[in-house]
Amino acid sequence: xKKNTSQKLPKRLSNYGALSLAIAGITNASDQIIYTDIPDxxxxxxxxxxxxxxxxxxxxxxxxxxxxxxxxxxxxCLPGGYSYSGGNRISKIVGLNPGNYFYYPSNMSKGxxxxxxxxxxxxxxxxxxxxxxxxxxxxxxxxDGYVGLHMKVGSSTYYGWVRIQVAANGSSxxxxxxxxxxxxxxxxxxxxxxxxxxxxxxxxxxxxxxxNKSINLYNVPERTTYKALNMSGKEVLxxxxxxxxxxxxxxxxxxxxxxxxxxxPSSRGLIRKKVVLK
Numbered sequence: 001x002k003k004n005t006s007q008k009l010p011k012r013l014s015n016y017g018a019l020s021l022a023i024a025g026i027t028n029a030s031d032q033i034i035y036t037d038i039p040d041x042x043x044x045x046x047x048x049x050x051x052x053x054x055x056x057x058x059x060x061x062x063x064x065x066x067x068x069x070x071x072x073x074x075x076x077c078l079p080g081g082y083s084y085s086g087g088n089r090i091s092k093i094v095g096l097n098p099g100n101y102f103y104y105p106s107n108m109s110k111g112x113x114x115x116x117x118x119x120x121x122x123x124x125x126x127x128x129x130x131x132x133x134x135x136x137x138x139x140x141x142x143x144d145g146y147v148g149l150h151m152k153v154g155s156s157t158y159y160g161w162v163r164i165q166v167a168a169n170g171s172s173x174x175x176x177x178x179x180x181x182x183x184x185x186x187x188x189x190x191x192x193x194x195x196x197x198x199x200x201x202x203x204x205x206x207x208x209x210x211x212n213k214s215i216n217l218y219n220v221p222e223r224t225t226y227k228a229l230n231m232s233g234k235e236v237l238x239x240x241x242x243x244x245x246x247x248x249x250x251x252x253x254x255x256x257x258x259x260x261x262x263x264x265p266s267s268r269g270l271i272r273k274k275v276v277l278k
Contacts, residue, residue, distance in 0.1 A: 033194030094148030107138035110191035128170035142168035146190035156184035
């Protein structure tokens with residue numbers, strides 16, 4: 001896991017969004033869950049994390065941490081575009097508005113549905129202040145939880161989630177992964193990845209291991225389509241696996257960072273993993 005400064009985060013997050021957008025264009029996905037796994041990112045005191053979940057070049061959720069005389073060890077989130085006028089790109093967060101200054105994002109359980117029936121808010125959401133002392137904050141146990149999003153683009157609404165872990169004392173936020181349903185109006189369950197048409201509990205059994213210029217795939221379904229993409233989103237390798245364990249020979253590729261994408265034609269989802277070839 002890496003710790004980032006506030007100056008670097010906006011640029012890094014825009015890179016994630018641009019790369020995902022390039023990949024989505026290549027796959028020409030429709031009515032599909034787009035799942036993105038990023039290296040765990042720690043948002044600590046004074047840092048801000050801008051995340052573009054649905055890859056439209058606008059931040060959908062902003063996560064930030066404070067450590068000041070006013071908010072000692074405090075973790076907050078707010079919808080992207082909160083400070084804009086107009087509002088046609090502003091997301092809503094699933095959560096509560098009890099009538100005071102702060103709103104409270106719901107700590108959604110895996111499998112909870114994100115849909116039009118959710119209670120939502122536009123405001124500044126309190127995740128955790130000093131272990132939730134005297135507040136209604138729900139991210140207090142130091143465990144993984146899901147923030148649900150209603151992302152509005154023009155007249156259409158898209159549904160997605162972000163998995164985070166807030167330190168029990170509110171001192172930091174770890175961002176782990178996220179997903180959204182690419183078709184407007186189609187609901188999604190918190191934690192649903194749509195990966196390879198399998199139960200999400202099997203996601204962790206898939207392994208992608210790089211040894212020099214070989215990309216080793218383990219525990220993948222047979223006839224899984226794979227691609228390797230460079231950091232511009234250009235396809236540089238592709239093929240189909242024939243066995244659960246498969247080796248992609250990448251000797252022709254230059255050393256650097258690539259994205260390995262796995263897809264099952266019968267599923268509604270993809271899995272992507274960043275790898276480094278040496």
